[in-house]
Amino acid sequence: MIRYILKRVVAALITIWFIMTLTFVLMNSIPGSPISTDKVYDVALQEALNEKFGLNKPPLERYIKYIVDYAHGDFGMSYLKVGLTTNEIIAAGFPYSLRIGIYASGLIVIFGVMAGIIAALRQNKFVDRFLMVLSTLGATIPSFVFATLYLFLFSKILGLVPAFGVKPWTGYIGPVLVTSVFSMAFVTRLMRTSMIEELNQDYIRTARAKGISEFKVVTKHAMRNAILPVVTYVGPMVAMVVTGSFVIEKVFGIPGIGSLFTSSVLTRDYTMIMGITVFFAVFLVFCTLVVDILYVFVDPRIKYE
Amino acid sequence: MKKRRLLAALLATAMVGSLLAGCGNNSDKSGGGSSSSGNQSGTTTPEYLVWNLGAEPKTWDPTLSSETVSEYITISMFEGLTKQVEDGIEPGVAERWDISDDGLTYTFHLRKSNWSDGTPVTAHDFEYTWKRMCDPKVASPSAAGVTDYVVGAAEYLAGTGTADEVKATALDDYTFEVVLKNPAPFFLNRISADIYCPVKKECVDQGEGWEKKTETFVCNGPFKLAEYQIGSHLLMVKNDEYYDADSIKMPGIRAIMVNDENTSLQGYEAGEIHCTEVMPAEEVPSLLAEDPNLVVIPICGTKYLDFNVDDEVISDVRVRRALTLAINRKEITDQITRSGEIPATGFLPPSTQKTDGSSYRTMGANGLPEPAYGITADAPDVETAQKLLAEAGYPNGEGFPKVELLYYTGESDKKICEALQQMWKENLNITIDLRNEDKSVALQTKRDGKFDIGLSGWSAGYYDGSQMIKQFKLDSGCMAQWRYAEDASAPHDKTLNPGQKAFEDTYQAAMAAQGEERDKLWMQAEEILMNELPACPIYYYVTKALINQDVVTGVQISKTGNWIFRNAEFVA
Numbered sequence: 010m011i012r013y014i015l016k017r018v019v020a021a022l023i024t025i026w027f028i029m030t031l032t033f034v035l036m037n038s039i040p041g042s043p044i045s046t047d048k049v050y051d052v053a054l055q056e057a058l059n060e061k062f063g064l065n066k067p068p069l070e071r072y073i074k075y076i077v078d079y080a081h082g083d084f085g086m087s088y089l090k091v092g093l094t095t096n097e098i099i100a101a102g103f104p105y106s107l108r109i110g111i112y113a114s115g116l117i118v119i120f121g122v123m124a125g126i127i128a129a130l131r132q133n134k135f136v137d138r139f140l141m142v143l144s145t146l147g148a149t150i151p152s153f154v155f156a157t158l159y160l161f162l163f164s165k166i167l168g169l170v171p172a173f174g175v176k177p178w179t180g181y182i183g184p185v186l187v188t189s190v191f192s193m194a195f196v197t198r199l200m201r202t203s204m205i206e207e208l209n210q211d212y213i214r215t216a217r218a219k220g221i222s223e224f225k226v227v228t229k230h231a232m233r234n235a236i237l238p239v240v241t242y243v244g245p246m247v248a249m250v251v252t253g254s255f256v257i258e259k260v261f262g263i264p265g266i267g268s269l270f271t272s273s274v275l276t277r278d279y280t281m282i283m284g285i286t287v288f289f290a291v292f293l294v295f296c297t298l299v300v301d302i303l304y305v306f307v308d309p310r311i312k313y314e
Numbered sequence: 315m316k317k318r319r320l321l322a323a324l325l326a327t328a329m330v331g332s333l334l335a336g337c338g339n340n341s342d343k344s345g346g347g348s349s350s351s352g353n354q355s356g357t358t359t360p361e362y363l364v365w366n367l368g369a370e371p372k373t374w375d376p377t378l379s380s381e382t383v384s385e386y387i388t389i390s391m392f393e394g395l396t397k398q399v400e401d402g403i404e405p406g407v408a409e410r411w412d413i414s415d416d417g418l419t420y421t422f423h424l425r426k427s428n429w430s431d432g433t434p435v436t437a438h439d440f441e442y443t444w445k446r447m448c449d450p451k452v453a454s455p456s457a458a459g460v461t462d463y464v465v466g467a468a469e470y471l472a473g474t475g476t477a478d479e480v481k482a483t484a485l486d487d488y489t490f491e492v493v494l495k496n497p498a499p500f501f502l503n504r505i506s507a508d509i510y511c512p513v514k515k516e517c518v519d520q521g522e523g524w525e526k527k528t529e530t531f532v533c534n535g536p537f538k539l540a541e542y543q544i545g546s547h548l549l550m551v552k553n554d555e556y557y558d559a560d561s562i563k564m565p566g567i568r569a570i571m572v573n574d575e576n577t578s579l580q581g582y583e584a585g586e587i588h589c590t591e592v593m594p595a596e597e598v599p600s601l602l603a604e605d606p607n608l609v610v611i612p613i614c615g616t617k618y619l620d621f622n623v624d625d626e627v628i629s630d631v632r633v634r635r636a637l638t639l640a641i642n643r644k645e646i647t648d649q650i651t652r653s654g655e656i657p658a659t660g661f662l663p664p665s666t667q668k669t670d671g672s673s674y675r676t677m678g679a680n681g682l683p684e685p686a687y688g689i690t691a692d693a694p695d696v697e698t699a700q701k702l703l704a705e706a707g708y709p710n711g712e713g714f715p716k717v718e719l720l721y722y723t724g725e726s727d728k729k730i731c732e733a734l735q736q737m738w739k740e741n742l743n744i745t746i747d748l749r750n751e752d753k754s755v756a757l758q759t760k761r762d763g764k765f766d767i768g769l770s771g772w773s774a775g776y777y778d779g780s781q782m783i784k785q786f787k788l789d790s791g792c793m794a795q796w797r798y799a800e801d802a803s804a805p806h807d808k809t810l811n812p813g814q815k816a817f818e819d820t821y822q823a824a825m826a827a828q829g830e831e832r833d834k835l836w837m838q839a840e841e842i843l844m845n846e847l848p849a850c851p852i853y854y855y856v857t858k859a860l861i862n863q864d865v866v867t868g869v870q871i872s873k874t875g876n877w878i879f880r881n882a883e884f885v886a
Contacts, residue, residue, distance in 0.1 A: 041754025046380075047770075049458065049784060050761070050791020050803045053472035057453035091373035092523015093544065101544035157576070165580055172581040173572045174546075262572035262581070264545030277754050 010305075017301070021294040028290045029079065029283065033072050036282055043088035043277045062088055075283060084284035089276055095284035099266060103288075106258070106265035109181065110251025113188040117250070118243060121193045125200020125239075126232065132205060140197060147194030155187045156260040173262025184261045188254060192246050196239055204235040233307065240307055244300030248293040359884045360588070362549065362566040363866055365877070366578050368592035370545055370571045375518075375525045376511035377446050380455035382875075385508040387569060389876050390550055391533040392511030395422050395440070395490070396502050398872035403506045407435060407534065408490070417497030417828055424488040427557040429514055430531075430538045437484035439512040444482035444492075445470070446518070447509065456509040463501065465493045496825045499669050499832065500778035507775050507874070511535070536562050536880050545571060563868075563883040579860075588862045589869055589877070595726050598653040598858060607860050610654035613875040614665040615773025615855030616782065617730075618658070619719075623848050624795040624809040625766050627715050632706040634847040635688075637767070639699040640741040641734060644682065644692035647853050650729045654858075657691035658851035659683045661840050665777050665854070665873065668833040674779060674840070687844040689851075696741045703742055711743030719746050720760070720768040722753040727769055730852070760793040762806055768793065773855055776874060779836030780825065786843060787821050788814070794848035817842040 044058045059065040063074075078085055084095035124144075128137040160183065164172045170179045207213065208231050216226050253267025266285065273281035304311045367383045374387040389398065397406035408422035427435045446452050447460045448467040461468040464482050469475025481493035494501065504510075514532045517524045524530040531539045536558070537550035551566035553559065570587070572578050575594040581587035593601070601608045621634045628634060643657035656664065664675040664683060676684045682691035688698065700710070708714045719734065721727045731748050738746050746767070751759060760768050770793065774781030786792050791803040798815040800808065817839055824835035843849065857875040868881035 039755065040758040041752075042758075044455075045754055045757050045761075046455065047757055047772075048380075048455070050789075051458060051461070051471075052789070052802045053450070053461075053468070054453065054455070054457050057450040057457075057471065058455070061451070061453040086522075089372050090370065090544075091375060091378055092521070092526055098544055101546075160577070160580060164584060168584065172584045172586050173574075173577045174570070259574045260577055262570075262574060262577050264543070264571065268573075269545060275752065275754065 014298070014302070017298050021291075021298065024294060025287060025290050026076075029075065029287060030072075032283055032286045033068075033075060036277075036279055037068055039277075041277050043279055045277070079287065084287070085280040087273075087278055087281050089273075089278045089281075095280050098269065098281065099284060099288055102253075102264055102266040102269045105175065105263050106253030106267055107251050109184045109188055109257075109263070109265070110247070110253070112181065112185040113192075113250050114243070114247045116185065116189040117192045117196055117246070118239075120189075121196025122200050122236065122239060124193075124197040126204055126227065126235075128197065128201040129204035129208060129235075130227070137201075141201075144194035144197045147190045148198075150190075151256075152187050152191065152254065153256045153260055155190055156183065156257055159183045159187060160260065175263060180261070180263075184257050184263060187257050187261075188250055192250065196242065199238055199242060200235065203238050204231060207231040207235045210234075237304075237308060240300060240303055244296045245293060248289075248296040252289050252292060359886070360865065362551075362568045363564055363869075363879070363882060363884075364568050364570060364586065364588050365879075366572050366581065366587045366590035366592050367569050368571065368573050368575075368578060368590065371548075373525065374539075375522070376508050376513055377443060377452065377454050378456070378522075379508045386877050387548070387550075388508035388511060390535060390537050390567065390879055391539065391553075392508070392513075392535040393556075394505055394507070394510040394512070395424075396506040398506045398874065398876055398878060400870040400872060400878065402873065403503050406506070407440075407512070411502070417499070418494045420492045420494070420501065421485070422490040422492070424490060425557060426488070427534060428555040430533050430553045430555050431514075432555055433514075434487075435512060435534050436487045437490035438487070439514060440490045441482055441484040442515050443512045444510070445477045445480050446513070448480060449477070454509070459504075459507070459509045463494050463496070463498055463504075465495050497828045497832075498778075499828065500667075500776055500780075504776045504778075537564075537567060540566065547571065558880075562880060564866075564879055567879055582860050582862065585862070585865070588865050589860065591857060591859045593858065593860060595651065595653060601860070602654070605860070607863050609859050609861065609871065610856050611859070611871050611875065612654075612656060612663070612665050613773060613855050613857045613873070614663055614777040614781070615771065616658055616661060616663050617655075617769075617771045617852045617855065618661070619734075619850040619852065620760065620765075620768040620770045620794045621848055621850060622763055622765055622767065622795055623811050623846075624763055624807065625717075627717055628766055630706045631847060632702040633708075634850070636699040636702040636706070636742060637738065638847060638850040639688060639695040639702070641737055641850075641852065642692070642694045643689075643852055645737075646730060646733055650733055651726065651853065654856045656854040656856070657682060658853050659686040659689045659691050661843055661849065661851050662779055662782055662836070663854040666774075666779050666782060667777050668779075669829050674833075674837065687841075694737065694741055699742060703744075708744070714742075714744040717744075717746050717766045718749045720749045720751060720756060720765045722756045722769075723750055731769055761791060761804070763793075763795040763804075770849070771855070773875075779833070779839070780821075783821060783824075783836060783839050783843070786814075786817060786848060788818050792848070796846070796848035811846075811848075813842075813846045814848075817846070 087093050087095055087098055090098060124140050128140045131137045163170045170182060174180050213226060213231055216230050253265040255267045255271040258265040258268040270285045369383050371384040371387045372381060373379060373384055376388050376392050379385055379388050393406045395406055395408035396403045407424055407427055409425040410423050412421045424437055429435055444460055447454050448457050448471045450471050450473055457471050461471050464480060466475050466479035466481050470477055470480050483491050485491050512534060517530050517532045520530045526542055528539055536553060536556050538553040540551040541549035547568055547570040549566060549568050552562050575592055578590050578592040579597060582590055621628050623629055647655040647657050660675060662674040664673045664677060666674045668674060678684045688695060719731050721731045735746050735748060738744055759765055772785060784790060786796060788797055789801050789803045795807050796811050796814045797807055798810055798812050820835055820839040820842060824832055824839060827835055859871055861869045866882055866884055868883050870878040872878055
């Protein structure tokens, strides 16, 4: 197990290095730079700015500096948010996205799995049909529509939640719900399909024939097997959800990391783009690793040598 | 079994409940728009004024400030030699000043005032600040604020001079002297801007970002920093060390950064935001009609088209003129921008002032600018346009090659371009393609001259002719590629346009002139611009602001569009 984890960590480091290199190349090949402006052009000033930000150095030199700095955990200074390090900015924005993401992940897993099981048990009955209609809607209606409707009703008409931000705490409800809608719908369907498949297996019939209670059949036997595809999906899903959504953060006025990422790309804030990309990459790699380890506990057939 | 059913029912109810809630209100969205705005306001006096900036300011270190939201915050917390008020300027830290007869030497006499840490603000602070602005190591994006005017500043920035040669010097603790390269009648107004506000050396020495930490932040304006949370808000509270602190009634301002326009407007309607200029453009007409809290103020700026004069087709001035004349400008301001913008007939907006304070642009009885250069504000001159296009070799638009109109990503710019496309199609029978690029990309494309026509805009920090005109001078990196000689600011541009020479000469002459002669030269420069047409003006900018008068009074907007909170006060 330890050996397996070590192997995975090494693979992860290579992945992250590759992502950094790719990001660096892409970022430097798109037109525009952090100092491009629509102002009157002044040659002396442009030179001074290039010198200050090190943009006049050859790309290879800048690339090496990135890698070395990152190896030391230093993500560098933001080009555009004067005097702030990338680490500080991520540290300020991430907690919001993380909190929303964790609550949303909880909702997704609990409600998604439950709804999936219920639908599977009541296959083709009203409850099943009804849940499937809901999940289709949830997966197809874009999140900004949900977000706007939510704010219109609960903030504007009813005045129950703030129009923006997370103060008071009721401000979290909307973003969490809207964030979870899509994945919840997906997990419901995933769980339903795989549950139906498991319930038709021979060993379930055997278990039932042995007179085991239906509750036990469902929770101990069928669910344990049926949940495997969900576990696979949940790893990257958690990584995606906790790294924030640009749209949702924008509509709900939340100072999270999702909107930060988009704005840094648009303004060509190189250090911020790199910092957030690497941060996301590390997070995703970590989540997948956790899922792989979790498999061992969920499915005793899997053993890592 | 029973349990499961109960659970299923509960779950289903919860889900359908939230969904139906969402669907149901779609229908009454149109009706409910204004109803809720009245009933939530004015319950209790809030602790602080809530002001939505709509974006995170990059900095509020005055020297490094280079964007609007930075300026808003800087102006609230710092004060320069002069300060902006609603209708112009007033003495700020400088109580009075003397100007030499040649208009070149300004001697400022400073009042005794303090930094927010209680130490005195002196002329040495100003000397330090002004030299820091043109220090090449600091590389202030707003360095032009001194390099354009002050003797020795441009040389210091370019590395050919030293700090000691910059003629911005403290004669004693309370006398500050500035020597200008050219007489600048607007100079006292210009220096009311954020970038000229003093900074304290001991703070700056802590490194960039000193202004973002309350421990190292020191200012000299009416408010000071009490709290900052990246991406979320900054709290400014009354600065008791401000020399006029007795007249400051507002305990503090919470400047938040909600950038979604709809969310911002909802926040205002719910009474959670008291002041903001962030609102959806499409809501402005109905707000204008129904909400007295919305104010529209003309500012010094022009929306225009950049014509790439080096382009094969566009290089023909007859084509440029035909395109210019075939636009109905009032239709654009009435039907697309719809926020009180003024259709343009020349490059200089009505808010640009001559030496005597009068406007460069005369307004007609109908509230629109008088026709100028063949352009009428509310009607295209289709006949002349068609004639010019025919002379250029495209009678009735026949054989007109593929030409693109470039714009940045953004809903309102897109609509303007679509309207232009349609007007040109109808009036000239030519098809112009639209091209959309992300702003950073588009700016680079335009700098490099790889476009045909581009939608641009420019707003000036101060309402002097020079501020609007200067972007067409030789060394300005002019996007229209209009240059009579090669210049280091655009090494790629080898196609020269002799027509720009007269403009350049007029510009230089105007910079050196004073009084009426100067005014005349700016008008002459505009005339050359409008005859050569590297740019085609469309409309003049306005700024819009929602100020909840039920909660706060005395919030003002300066002529340059800055928010002023010095006189703000909660409604008791």
